[in-house]
Amino acid sequence: MPLIRPSxxxxxxELLDALSAPASQQNYADDVRAFVRIDHSIRTYWHTLxxxxxGLLRLSGPDGQSVFRxxxxxxxxxxxxFGWSYYLWVYIWLRQSEFRGxxxxxxxxxxxxxxxxxxxxxxxxxxxxxxxxxxxVQGLVCGFKPCALDAxxxxxxxxxxxxxxxxxxxxxxxxxxxxxxxxxPGWYAxxx
Amino acid sequence: xxxxxNFTSGSALPLVRQLISEGRxxxxxxxxxxxxxxxxxxxxxxxxxxxxxxxxFSKFLESDLDFLEDLAGRLRTYIxxxxxxxxxxxxLRFSHEGRNLFHFAEIDYVSEYDAVRERVEWWQxxxxxxxxxxxxxxxxDGGRDAPAFFERLTRESGVGVLFDLSNAVITxxxxxxxxxxxxxxxxxxxxxxxxxxxxxxIKPHVIVDSHDRELSSETDTFLESRxxxxxxxxxxxxxxxxxxxxxxxxxxxxxxxxxIFGLLGESxxxxxxxxx
Numbered sequence: 001m002p003l004i005r006p007s008x009x010x011x012x013x014e015l016l017d018a019l020s021a022p023a024s025q026q027n028y029a030d031d032v033r034a035f036v037r038i039d040h041s042i043r044t045y046w047h048t049l050x051x052x053x054x055g056l057l058r059l060s061g062p063d064g065q066s067v068f069r070x071x072x073x074x075x076x077x078x079x080x081x082f083g084w085s086y087y088l089w090v091y092i093w094l095r096q097s098e099f100r101g102x103x104x105x106x107x108x109x110x111x112x113x114x115x116x117x118x119x120x121x122x123x124x125x126x127x128x129x130x131x132x133x134x135x136x137v138q139g140l141v142c143g144f145k146p147c148a149l150d151a152x153x154x155x156x157x158x159x160x161x162x163x164x165x166x167x168x169x170x171x172x173x174x175x176x177x178x179x180x181x182x183x184x185p186g187w188y189a190x191x192x
Numbered sequence: 193x194x195x196x197x198n199f200t201s202g203s204a205l206p207l208v209r210q211l212i213s214e215g216r217x218x219x220x221x222x223x224x225x226x227x228x229x230x231x232x233x234x235x236x237x238x239x240x241x242x243x244x245x246x247x248x249f250s251k252f253l254e255s256d257l258d259f260l261e262d263l264a265g266r267l268r269t270y271i272x273x274x275x276x277x278x279x280x281x282x283x284l285r286f287s288h289e290g291r292n293l294f295h296f297a298e299i300d301y302v303s304e305y306d307a308v309r310e311r312v313e314w315w316q317x318x319x320x321x322x323x324x325x326x327x328x329x330x331x332x333d334g335g336r337d338a339p340a341f342f343e344r345l346t347r348e349s350g351v352g353v354l355f356d357l358s359n360a361v362i363t364x365x366x367x368x369x370x371x372x373x374x375x376x377x378x379x380x381x382x383x384x385x386x387x388x389x390x391x392x393x394i395k396p397h398v399i400v401d402s403h404d405r406e407l408s409s410e411t412d413t414f415l416e417s418r419x420x421x422x423x424x425x426x427x428x429x430x431x432x433x434x435x436x437x438x439x440x441x442x443x444x445x446x447x448x449x450x451x452i453f454g455l456l457g458e459s460x461x462x463x464x465x466x467x468x
Contacts, residue, residue, distance in 0.1 A: 007332060007333055009332060010332065010333045010334055011298070011300050011332055011333070011334030012285075012297050012298035012299075012300075012330070012331070012332045012334055013285070013297065013298070013299070013300045013334070014332075015297075015332070016285075016288040016289075016293075016297060017288070019288070019293055019295070019297065020288075020291060020293065020294075032395055032397075032398065033331050033332060033366065033398055034332065035394075035395075036331065036392045036394060036395050036398040036400075037331045037332060037398075039392070039393065039394055040295055040331075040392060040393075040400055041293065041294065041295040043393065044294040044295040045294050048294055079290065079291065080291070081287075081290055081291055081292055082291055082292040082293075082294065083292055122249060124225055124228070124249050124250070124259075124263060125259075126262070126266070128229050145228075145229045146201075146202055146226075146227070146229060146230065147229040147230060148202070148230060148234065149202055149205060149227070149230050149234055149235060149238050150202040150205045151202050152201060152202050152203055179229070
């Protein structure tokens with residue numbers, strides 16, 4: 001039987017500011033359950049990033065902390081929403097970080113694919129597919145929600161038959177109501 | 193008493209169909225918002241047994257009303273086509289000040305009651321069916337307020353409780369909330385969940401929900417001790433497994449559930465819906 005220890009913090013809501021802030025975890029070192037609660041939340045952000053894009057560990061070393069902690073601090077300053085574009089903002093941050101000289105096309109594509117996959121898994125709008133473009137990439141990284149019972153979401157790199165304008169920012173996106181990316185309605189800025 | 197299994201991804205389709213054909217489960221709980229691009233007719237023909245719906249990402253406490261109206265309309269299409277035995281959702285905080293939480297948070301059962309009740313009533317009206325809401329696997333002591341909150345909410349709003357027995361065990365182990373505190377809810381609801389959990393990575397005396405392994409001995413004991421209150425005409429219990437989808441491990445747990453409820457060897461029967 002686990003030992004129940006008293007907690008200084010009573011309710012989960014008191015921890016909301018700390019749940020995405022690795023730097024604040026130490027403030028709760030004397031409160032075991034609050035510390036664990038924050039740890040579990042922070043680990044979820046970590047695993048969502050590095051389990052999906054293990055290539056990032058090449059930059060940071062095996063614990064990922066030299067990428068993860070400064071990115072999360074920057075994300076808090078920028079008030080990033082941690083939506084499907086989470087991985088794209090990591091790339092945007094990396095381009096202005098000490099790691100900018102180590103970035104390559106494989107890492108960029110893996111982050112774009114991860115965002116497309118996250119959209120296809122968690123978006124609940126009517127849209128069936130998303131296309132993500134990058135000013136440094138010719139084609140599109142596309143994510144498709146499963147449209148058959150035995151299907152899973154899929155992510156594809158699609159070459160363009162005709163060139164289209166680059167997004168205004170580093171990345172842009174558009175969605176399709178059907179299961180194919182067959183028209184270009186123009187770019188939307190990625191959500192913060 | 194009917195025993196079900198959660199279906200969250202097409203990759204689990206062969207396993208779920210096998211569990212049905214082996215008589216290990218009586219119904220399938222579909223994580224319905226994962227399948228909103230699948231034609232209702234295809235989903236309706238998917239399983240040779242009744243289905244229930246679990247909603248994961250409506251985020252109905254915080255989503256804007258236009259989005260929820262649209263989502264509810266799409267969900268009603270599936271409700272009409274598949275006639276689920278119940279429709280359930282999550283009472284969680286998915287974001288904080290516009291920033292998504294990747295590990296969802298527990299609401300404040302005291303200060304948020306009125307706002308939650310208002311939104312719950314509205315969301316239930318848009319779904320068009322009685323809505324069952326799941327209790328949270330608490331780490332912090334605020335979880336001690338959950339039983340009274342759910343009792344009041346069900347009384348005043350008409351929603352039901354999707355009572356997760358293993359979440360109650362987690363709350364018991366973390367916060368010391370007696371399992372007896374849930375007695376009235378267990379005695380009155382007909383919808384149950386159960387799943388595995390594990391100790392936290394850094395402090396083994398703190399427990400976190402995980403859905404990645406077999407049921408704990410504490411959960412088994414809780415189930416056995418409350419069997420007479422869980423078992424009612426039309427009652428359902430869904431076994432959830434989201435990670436480590438291993439057939440033998442899942443089968444062992446389902447067989448254990450069937451043993452606890454005296455259903456081992458019984459063929460499937462028609463789940464009695466509780467349509468409101």
